[in-house]
Amino acid sequence: MLPALQLDDLTVCYDRHPAVHHLSGQFNSGSLTAIVGPNGAGKSTLLKAIMGLLPVTTGHIKHAVPSLGDIAYLPQQAQIDRNFPITVMDVVMLGHWRRIGILGAVTGALKAKAAKALAAVELDGFPRRLIHSLSAGQFQRVLFARMLLQDAALILLDEPFTAIDARTTADLLRVVRRWHGEQRTVIAVLHDLEQVRTHFPETLLMARSSIAWGDTARVLTPTNLLRARHMAEAWDERAPLCAVNPP
Amino acid sequence: MNVLFDWLIHPFLEFSFMRRALVACLALGLGCGPVGVLLVLRRMSLVGDAMSHAVLPGAAIGFLVAGFSLTAMSVGGFVAGLVVALLAGLVTRFTEQREDASFAVFYLISLALGVLIVSTRGSNVDLLHVLFGTILAVDDVSLLLVASIASVTLLSLAVIYRPLIVECFDPEFLRSVQAHGAVYHLLFLMLLVLNLVAGFQALGTLMAVGLMMLPAAAARFWTQQVWTMAAVATGIAVLSGYVGLLLSYHGNLPSGPAIILTAGVIYVVSIVLGSQDGLRGRFLRSRHLQA
Numbered sequence: 023m024l025p026a027l028q029l030d031d032l033t034v035c036y037d038r039h040p041a042v043h044h045l046s047g048q049f050n051s052g053s054l055t056a057i058v059g060p061n062g063a064g065k066s067t068l069l070k071a072i073m074g075l076l077p078v079t080t081g082h083i084k085h086a087v088p089s090l091g092d093i094a095y096l097p098q099q100a101q102i103d104r105n106f107p108i109t110v111m112d113v114v115m116l117g118h119w120r121r122i123g124i125l126g127a128v129t130g131a132l133k134a135k136a137a138k139a140l141a142a143v144e145l146d147g148f149p150r151r152l153i154h155s156l157s158a159g160q161f162q163r164v165l166f167a168r169m170l171l172q173d174a175a176l177i178l179l180d181e182p183f184t185a186i187d188a189r190t191t192a193d194l195l196r197v198v199r200r201w202h203g204e205q206r207t208v209i210a211v212l213h214d215l216e217q218v219r220t221h222f223p224e225t226l227l228m229a230r231s232s233i234a235w236g237d238t239a240r241v242l243t244p245t246n247l248l249r250a251r252h253m254a255e256a257w258d259e260r261a262p263l264c265a266v267n268p269p
Numbered sequence: 270m271n272v273l274f275d276w277l278i279h280p281f282l283e284f285s286f287m288r289r290a291l292v293a294c295l296a297l298g299l300g301c302g303p304v305g306v307l308l309v310l311r312r313m314s315l316v317g318d319a320m321s322h323a324v325l326p327g328a329a330i331g332f333l334v335a336g337f338s339l340t341a342m343s344v345g346g347f348v349a350g351l352v353v354a355l356l357a358g359l360v361t362r363f364t365e366q367r368e369d370a371s372f373a374v375f376y377l378i379s380l381a382l383g384v385l386i387v388s389t390r391g392s393n394v395d396l397l398h399v400l401f402g403t404i405l406a407v408d409d410v411s412l413l414l415v416a417s418i419a420s421v422t423l424l425s426l427a428v429i430y431r432p433l434i435v436e437c438f439d440p441e442f443l444r445s446v447q448a449h450g451a452v453y454h455l456l457f458l459m460l461l462v463l464n465l466v467a468g469f470q471a472l473g474t475l476m477a478v479g480l481m482m483l484p485a486a487a488a489r490f491w492t493q494q495v496w497t498m499a500a501v502a503t504g505i506a507v508l509s510g511y512v513g514l515l516l517s518y519h520g521n522l523p524s525g526p527a528i529i530l531t532a533g534v535i536y537v538v539s540i541v542l543g544s545q546d547g548l549r550g551r552f553l554r555s556r557h558l559q560a
Contacts, residue, residue, distance in 0.1 A: 073445060075445075093445065094445075106310065106437070107493050107498065108434070116442065119447070120446065
């Protein structure tokens with residue numbers, strides 16, 4: 023299968039400490055992959071590096087679709103100002119950014135599409151509500167509606183269901199499966215292993231570097247999970263300089 | 270009726286300096302209203318305050334070079350404001366120093382520098398003019414400058430409105446869909462400095478930011494969307510200018526403080542009576558809707 027995203031010996035550092043360490047592999051086009059691993063395993067860092075929000079220390083990330091607008095990204099605990107005076111509809115309409123840009127007109131057709139996206143996340147009656155009046159679950163639905171409009175080939179979700187109620191999680195997982203059905207590449211950082219086993223065919227288990235990557239059932243074995251935990255415990259604050267690819 | 274006319278309109282009919290001052294306030298309000306709202310929403314109130322002080326040394330150098338020339342002082346103020354904004358921005362970006370701290374440091378340095386420069390050459394009266402403004406001495410040239418700044422501000426805001434709002438509300442999203450998001454922040458800082466320069470002619474460096482902050486803060490108690498907030502803030506700014514000028518005329522008070530205090534009174538009234546999250550709603554509970 024064609025790779026949507028290829029990682030070549032990727033290392034990403036915070037202040038010389040690698041958060042992602044010599045990671046190689048590929049996310050196939052149209053695949054639905056979960057990224058799991060212990061805290062501090064570099065999962066969020068990997069997504070940020072893919073988005074170009076963090077500089078790559080060594081190695082390469084090769085995108086099949088290099089254009090910035092073709093990736094939808096849902097950060098963990100987004101830096102969104104939830105008190106900002108803006109309506110649900112206006113937030114969702116931002117998903118059209120690639121079509122409207124800075125000065126483009128908002129047409130009736132685009133509005134109708136936005137209304138449909140809101141309906142898909144079961145927020146039909148909400149377009150004129152201000153976002154500060156929404157619950158955490160409702161707000162996550164709004165962000166998913168925005169991603170629906172982004173119509174991106176690659177979708178990155180960083181812990182999308184943390185602190186979200188079960189009903190919303192189930193509804194939003196349905197949206198994720200719909201994306202998968204539409205041949206989009208979806209990569210999600212998750213913690214709930216049961217959820218991963220049920221809904222995600224492929225998994226990358228990482229602890230800075232890859233422990234196992236591939237078919238979920240073969241990745242999430244007790245041995246692999248134990249190895250990931252040991253690697254997390256073995257991290258040394260005063261590690262010597264890495265021998266591979268000296269700076 | 271005649272008394273009202275004498276009080277509210279006659280001063281402007283009789284004296285051209287009052288008419289000029291009123292037009293200057295109108296233009297100032299048009300620019301300061303929307304810029305102030307964005308300043309408050311971006312949580313940059315302190316930055317605005319810092320920038321208004323940063324304008325001073327530039328204005329002082331202009332004063333040294335060309336005497337009491339508003340053009341020279343404006344250009345100097347604009348350059349100094351931009352330099353401080355850039356320096357503070359660079360320090361925030363490349364060190365661990367937080368934005369509010371770096372802006373505070375630079376504005377204190379420039380305030381001290383500005384007062385020092387003015388006091389070595391000018392008299393105390395000149396210093397007072399720079400610090401507190403001379404709206405009653407606005408001439409045609411500076412009126413033109415203030416009006417041009419208002420026009421440039423409104424036109425630029427119309428163009429960069431969308432990315433500016435998104436950058437303020439969800440910066441990560443803007444970075445994920447649009448390259449060079451920082452450009453809009455920079456453009457906004459430029460508009461901020463421009464409006465402070467316009468305001469400093471009329472209200473002085475110390476109070477220029479008042480006509481931005483107070484109407485914007487008050488507007489938040491009346492409306493729920495950014496553009497309506499900007500419209501209400503503009504209205505409040507213009508009203509403060511008009512009432513403040515009247516107060517200063519009839520009470521023989523300095524015009525800058527009179528204008529800002531009027532805006533302050535409107536702010537307090539808005540806190541108490543405002544329809545959005547004001548004290549009124551807290552104490553007079555209206556009946557709730559059906560579920």
